[in-house]
Amino acid sequence: MNDSSGIEELRNRVEALEAEMERVREQAGSAHTLAALADRDAAEVRAVGRANNQLLTALRDTQREQGEGLAALQRAVESMALAVGGLATGQAALQEGQQAILAELRALRGGGTADS
Incomplete structure (x- = not known):
């Protein structure tokens, strides 16, 4: 040689x-580019996960608030039902009293009707 x-x-x-x-060098540059894209994708996935957690937390809070509101409405309706029941009982007692008064008036008039 x-x-x-x-x-x-x-x-x-x-x-x-x-x-x-x-x-x-070209392959290393491609690998670097792919790694950067993968890192960006992973960051996007983490951001979406955080957004989903925030959404679920907001939904949970809203459901809790609405549940409390419904419970308050249920208590109000039950209270009104008791009041209406009391009014009905009072109305029945008034009607009985009116009937007793009419009966006494009729008796005092000698058997006539109180309407005449």
Whole structure:
């Protein structure tokens, strides 16, 4: 092997190595880009997860507030039902009293009707 062929072979090997290094740099750049995209995607997934948690918390709070409101309305309706029941009982007692008064008036008039 003479010096010129050895240098030529070395030159060819260096050129091949430089070309391979260029491909490695391109692949490393692609890998870096993919890693950055994956990192961004992971951040988006975390953001969506946080948003979903906030939404679920808001829904839970709303349901609790609405449940409390419904319970208050139920108590109010029950209170009104008791009041209406009391009014009905009072009305029945008034009607009985009116009937007793009419009966006494009729008796005092000698058997006549109080309407006449």
